Amino acid sequence: MNEHDSERIGGLLAADGMAPSTSIEAADVIVLNTCTIRENADNKLYGYLGSLRAIKMERPDLKILVGGCTAQKDGDLLMEKAGWVDVVFGTHNVNRVVELMDHADEWGPVTEILEETSSFDDFPSYLPARRQTPHSAWVTIAIGCDNSCTFCIVPAVRGKEISRRFGDIIGEVKALASEGVSEVTLLGQNVNSYGRDLDINGRSPVFADLLRQVGSIDGIRRIRYTSPHPKDFKEDVAEAMAETQAVCEQLHLPLQSGSDRILAAMHRGYNAERFLSRLEMARRTIPNLSVSTDIIVGFPGETEEDFQATLDVVAQARFDQAFTFQYSPRPGTVAATLDGQIEKAVVQERFERLVALQNMISHESNQAMVGRSEEVLVEGPSKKDPGVVTARTRGNRPVHARGEYEPGTYLTMEITEAASHYLLGTVVS
């Protein structure tokens, strides 16, 4: 969502006549679009702002803008901590970035944070975008979140959930397809609750309808989405995935913890057994499904026994990939006020055990791909070697192979080798 917003900020600045700079030193305007999901994201912002201070001293005309979730959360505090910032804007007024910059030019530093968005029309999806990749695009289907996971700052900084109109989503994807985009990733904090607040001829559209409709648009070859919430992930969506050719065989199903006690304290609305049965249903319904997850280690009150339960579920679930996080207390959330905050060293030690187990499983899962022939979508030259191309399978696994191909090209590769986090292959056609 943050990258999606950054593309719109870039689009607005480009529409105002600006061009991307090649270096910080040469830039006239610097925009930091922030994340506040964990404390280290906040720390990065303030560390980076510190390093910009000297540049601003030397060049007072330089404009520094800070937007996004940390700006939404900290508001005026941000200016107090970093008085050399020119503009602070929140998550609900991205569309105002150019006006706010002009305002700062004339009148001095300005902070503008709105408490909420009243409708989807205020959301940056309608703004021009400057995309990193011409063949692949984010498409927002809902903003905000109505859940109340006790560890999570998102509802506080992104506001209540609002679904985007069905026809507007389809319209955007059609427009993208006509510009040459062949892969879309549908975005929402809980995509399974999409449409509950909408009405089409007396009925609320559901996410499964959306998958089928987007899947019928000419030119769209790959559809991904994030995130489904395990409490709401049902057969209808799995069936729509299986029946819609363009929807990739990939599911990101965030577990968070394997302990029923901790899941209840997190307010997640499912237990380990329900999670595993939904996962089993998804795998049964969608052949060759790749599954990734998110896990938090060290939630307040987590005992060694709770953590063992997480390891047990990870071993049973056999995720192809997991994004693992150390719990970070977020001011204003329920979990930050709970007793039993866990010592850093204990969290670190558990975290390492979890990562070791998951790396082994990921490696085995990638190993099972060796010898297979896979359709891959080229992302670009590998960061390390321009003679090597990096591409992605439908299951979202990165593959590297010798050769030079344009980003956005579809190739068939034979998978020859596997590591925990990537595959190697050779181009067949």
Ligand code: SAH
């Ligand atoms: N809406 C998504 C999650 C978005 S946040 C969902 O419900 O699945 C992305 C991930 O960040 C979460 O899945 C969680 O694993 C992690 N996360 C969120 N808050 C966190 C916190 N306070 N500490 C550590 N990890 C956190």
Ligand code: SF4
């Ligand atoms: Fe946060 Fe839970 Fe909403 Fe995801 S579903 S954004 S974890 S509150």
